[in-house]
Amino acid sequence: MIQFTNVFMTYPSGNKALQNINLNINKGEMVYVSGRSGAGKSTLLKLINLIDRHTRGQIIVKGQSLERIKNNRIPIFRRNIGFIFQNHRLLNDRTIFDNVALPLVISGGNHQEVKRRVHAALDKVGLLSKINNCPVELSGGEQQRVGVARAVVHRPAVLLADEPTGNLDPALSWDMMKLFEQFNQVGVTVLIASHELDMIKHMNKRIIILDGGRILDVGDNNKNYINH
Amino acid sequence: MNQFIKTWLTQHAQAFFFSLGQYAKNPVNNILTTIVIGISLAFPAGFYVFLSNAQIVSSGWDNAVEINIFLETTIDEQQATDFAKQISKRNDIADIILIKKDKALAEYKKLSGFTDVLSVTDENPFPNVVLVKPTYKYFDESKTKRLVEELRAMPEVDNIQYDGKWINRLAKIIDIVKLVIFILSTLLAVAVLLIVGNTIRLSIYSSRNEIEITKLFGGTDSFIQRPFLYSGLWYGIFGGSIAWILVSVSMQMLSGPVNNLSILYASNFQLTGLGLINTLCLFGFAILLGLLGSWIAVKRHLCSIEPN
């Protein structure tokens, strides 16, 4: 589903954020990316979503070679992907319904379908009762779950999350990870960037560890990192 | 219906009402902006109405252009008639009136009462006079000059007088006024563009978060720019309405005094308002400026907002 071959990413400032990345994430897999601050976790996700473009190598997502996608085709490509931010980034002047409906409205879904899917997504994250509230009336954890509902409402093939638990306490973080697991169980490929290694170690999923822009270790064995 | 067209229509309807909603969300700012746009548009529209009225008035005067040809006193009435016939063939002459010397004398006697003085001598001191009306409608100095030169060169002609000078001056003044109005209107149109452009620019930057998120979830540029273009449309429509109201109210206020004045001059002139065609032009122009202003803002600023 996601394949990196000898990928390099150098920012215009000259910062070598990723170097010689090779990795393969299968369809329906759930993978964590970890590493210390500045290791290149966010950069890796941003390349998959075409927020930034890699400078060398090849990335294939859902059968498409990213370097071949022209700028004006990026919007269509991104409709395959759900994205979750650390700080949820909801639109504060819209209701929860409107926030979650956004990806469907963008791709032009009909009204009945939008309504049905928004209800289903909010039900899944347990926030159906807040559908007519505004984001400011929700707690931080609830807002983050709305962000998850928005990311899955259009049934993307790939779900990317950059530090989705960054602002949550440990119990809520755990719930959040379990929520991702549920989406993964219905076939969504999930890639989560998180520095909370202690927690993700217990999720029994593959962990990719980045250090200084290189993959340090791939596998559920992360001794290298811990001893580092 | 075709799904594609359906989606397209739905999205336009959404942007249409969404932008109207945005307008209502920030009423004070938007109303102030709209009033400024309205006033800026009202000036050119008012100038235009003023000009077309001035032209109606002065075209009445233009038709009064008249060239008086005084023939040599040696020319008798038969020769004068022949002369009049000859020049009436020219295609720059519309109308000719021949005032024969006897008639001129009789009229003079009647008007002045100097019957005796003139009857001392048998000779009629008056020349035959031919009054000529040129064919062209508006006073044209070069054409009139050429006509007068050519007539003056004819042997029968003694002297020529015409009263075109002050009309000519008026025409020149109107030309200058037109130019000034054109420059002012252009500047005001640019001002409207800048006002709309700047307002849309501010609203683009205040929607930064929303634009970034929309881009991240696959919103195309046309999807994102649509509500902003519709905002420009609303500024055009509402600004145009305010301009129309301002001009109409001013015309209403002026029509009474102008009518009184034209009665004093025994004229049946009446102020002409915007009328249907000009009203449509005003709105068309206002909408065009609104759309253009927002389009420029969108093209310049939307692409600078990318998710990060």
Ligand SMILES: Nc1ncnc2c1ncn2[C@@H]1O[C@H](COP(=O)(O)OP(=O)(O)OP(=O)(O)O)[C@@H](O)[C@H]1O
């Ligand atoms: N837009 C950018 N321009 C230039 N350099 C950047 C940019 N974004 C990130 N970098 C650099 O690239 C490197 C990797 O950054 P990245 O954000 O991917 O790290 P990260 O692993 O997500 O860190 P954190 O855990 O703090 O979020 C860092 O050295 C960073 O300074």
Ligand SMILES: [Mg+2]
């Ligand atoms: Mg990061």
